Amino acid sequence: MRFLSYLIEGIRLGSVYSIIALGYTMVYGIAKMLNFAHGDVIMVGGFVVFTVMSIWGQSPILAVIAAVIVCTLLGVTIERIAYRPLRKATSLAVLITAIGVSYLLQNLALLIFGANIKSFTSVFNLEPIRLAEGEISISGETVVTIIACIVIMIGLTTFIKRSKTGRAMIAVSEDKDAAVLMGVNVNKTIATTFAIGSALAAVASVLQFSSIPSISATSGAMPGIKAFIAAVFGGIGSIPGAMIGGILLGVIEILGRRYISMELSDAIVFLILILVLLVKPTGILGKKYHEKV
Amino acid sequence: MADYIRKISKNTRSNLITVGTIILIYLACQVLIGAGMMSFLMKGLLMQFCYYGMLAISLNLTVGILGELSLGHAGFMCIGAFTGAFFSKCMINVIQNTFIRFSLALLVGALSAAVFGVIIGVVVLRVRGDYLAIVTLAFGEIVKNVLNALHIGIDSDGFHAAMGAGKLELKEGGTMIIDGAQGIIGIPRNSTFTISVIFLILTYIIISNLVNSRSGRAIMAIRDNRIAAESVGIDVTKFKILAFTISATFAGLAGVIYAHNINTLESSKFGYNMSIMILVFVVLGGIGNIRGSMISAVILTLLPEYLRFLKNYRMLIYAIVLIVMMIFNWSPACIKWRKEHSIKDAAFRLAKKVFKARKEA
Incomplete structure (x- = not known):
């Protein structure tokens, strides 16, 4: 019974990782860059919710909508100002710029909200579900997170497969130059990808901070790195891969924390990642790497 | 004499110039310290320049050369x-001679880092590109995490080790050496500015000679085209592991110097942020440019200190400087602009004009 409740806890954490990992994986697939600032967009989303709900005293729904709007705008702005000028530069230069953006967001948050950890009021006001005569208790946040994850997964896959913008995204990720010849606006497509990724980050921030429930300027960094690892775990660039990677990572982390060691749970997650990559160098669902001579 | 200088290879000459400059700066610093003209802050930074310089050079071997x-x-x-x-x-009471003890400590640190360099080097052979970035990131986090949980103590029965806080039971009179998140306390402060400078020069000479040697050219050939390198008979496995191991060894050396410069050694300092900081040194100094790594390590260590008057805005400005520098350095539009507005070109054009005018006259 205890195992089951740990498993559910793991799936909750994994769902959050999956939603964040989608942002990483889409951006990587299309712009071929590691967006290290993505974790900090989550933090910004959390602070928007915090401001609207706890400081201005508005309703949770308004707070979530505000977070999604702010994060989307933020993602597009970052792409326009920091990444677009470097579209043709070496990937290392873009990586360092992304790190610069990450520092910038963290320090802005530090300036505005201070270094103290703030307590975060949960957005959801739901009764926990009790199963098996009260032995398993699933919190409202967990239920909402898992449902949100499934909905996002289905929605995003449909969007990418069916809509014109989605197909443009696939085209750009396969071959940028050929996509241009087919009349796809590459800059617009990449901006859309950033917008979607950042909006998902806002959703993830609401889910994550509601269940912790606290927030500080650096609390986006670790979920960001974990989600990034989840994206790689599942095969970066692949949307179902991000989902599988995220959930596996969450489950492994929670089970490792409960059964092996509290302090070593992160080390276990990372060790498994290395082992998986040794066996499958491009992740679980990653495309095979073909080398042309 | 002039004849002799001409005979020295270009590489050796540039090495001599760099080493000479480092020694001159070192002497200047010593004079300033002797005259009491160096602030306390600056004195503390001198050591940092050296070990960050070593780290940047050694990382440049993997990022720039490999x-x-x-x-x-x-x-x-x-x-x-x-x-x-x-x-x-452990040896503080066994080996009384500071020189021998510290030398052995340096050796132990470098060797153990080298062992892990070999292990990661083997992984490098399997995984490539961004996936490798993740593997190394994961490796750094594992090391930090494990050391954060590791407790090692000594009592009359010998060494005891345990993972996790409060699990280690020592007999009376036993001492804790590695105390989990608290780390190691009371390390003898053996590393001095002189030792650090010597090791910085050593790192520079070894790595720049490696780069200009047969092995270095092989490593660069692998970087530029692995398949072509393999087809001319370069042993990719050997050289990749070689580069990774040497890079790790010098990082380990820098670590030992770092540890003997501070009182409390905590594993939390060595997180992902530290790795990123070193990478920023390398990228801003010029990927593959060893001298550049050293210079940018010094500048980027100084910059946050000199921005202290900005108080809370300090790191914000640092981040903005970083982004602007990257865009200015790498954006195609900026590169074009720089070419059009470079001082060198303007001077050249001016000289041409003057020359033409004189000819006409």
Whole structure:
């Protein structure tokens, strides 16, 4: 019974990782860059919710909508100002710029909200579900997170497969130059990808901070790195891969924390990642790497 | 004499110039310290310049020369720092001679980092590009995490080790050497500015000679085209592991020097942020440019200190400087603008004009 409740806890954490990992994986697939600032967009989303709900005293729904709007705008702005000028530069230069953006967001948050950890009021006001005569208790946040994850997964896959913008995204990720010849606006497509990724980050921030429930300027960094690892775990660039990677990572982390060691749970997650990559160098669902001579 | 200088290869000459400059700066610093004209802050920074310089040079070997992105360089440094400091703490009463003890500590730290360099080097052969970046990042986090949970103590029965806080039971009179998140406390402060400068020069000479040697050319050939390199008979496995191991060894050495410069060694310092910081040194100094790594390590260590008057805005400005510098350095539009507005070109055009005018006259 205890195992089951740990498993559910793991799936909750994994769902959050999956939603964040989608942002990483889409951006990587299309712009071929590691967006290290993505974790900090989550933090910004959390602070928007915090401001609207706890400081201005508005309703949770308004707070979530505000977070999604702010994060989307933020993602597009970052792409326009920091990444677009470097579209043709070496990937290392873009990586360092992304790190610069990450520092910038963290320090802005530090300036505005201070270094103290703030307590975060949960957005959801739901009764926990009790199963098996009260032995398993699933919190409202967990239920909402898992449902949100499934909905996002289905929605995003449909969007990418069916809509014109989605197909443009696939085209750009396969071959940028050929996509241009087919009349796809590459800059617009990449901006859309950033917008979607950042909006998902806002959703993830609401889910994550509601269940912790606290927030500080650096609390986006670790979920960001974990989600990034989840994206790689599942095969970066692949949307179902991000989902599988995220959930596996969450489950492994929670089970490792409960059964092996509290302090070593992160080390276990990372060790498994290395082992998986040794066996499958491009992740679980990653495309095979073909080398042309 | 002039004839002799001409005979020295170009590489040796440039090495001599660099080493000479470092020694001159070192002497100037010593004079300033002797005259009491150096602030306390600056004195503290001098050591940092050296070990950050070493880290930047050694990372440049993997990132610039081998062409593999590593985000876990702090992990190697951490291993070096902890094994070196552990050795010093254990041997503090056994080996009384500071010189011998510290030399052995440096050796132990460098060797243990090298062992992990080999292990990661083997992984490098399997995984490539951004995936490798993640593997190295994961490696750095594992090292940090494990050392954060590791407790090692000594009592009359010998050494005891345990993972996790409060699990280690020592007999009376036993002492804790590595105390989990608290790390190692009371490391003898053996590393001095002079030692650090000597090791910085050593690192520079060894790595720049490696780059200009047969092995270095082989490593660069692998970077530029692995398949072509393989087809002309370069042993990719050997050279990749070689580059990774040497890079790790020097990071370990820098770690030992770092550990013997501070009182408390905590594993939390060696997180992903430290690796990123070293990577920023390398990228801003010029990927593959060893001298550049050293210079940018010094400048980027100084910059946050000199921005202290900005108080809370300090790191914000640092981040903006970083972004602007990257865009200015790498954006195609900026490169074009720089070419059009470069001082060198303007001077050249002016000289041409003057020359033409004189000819006409």
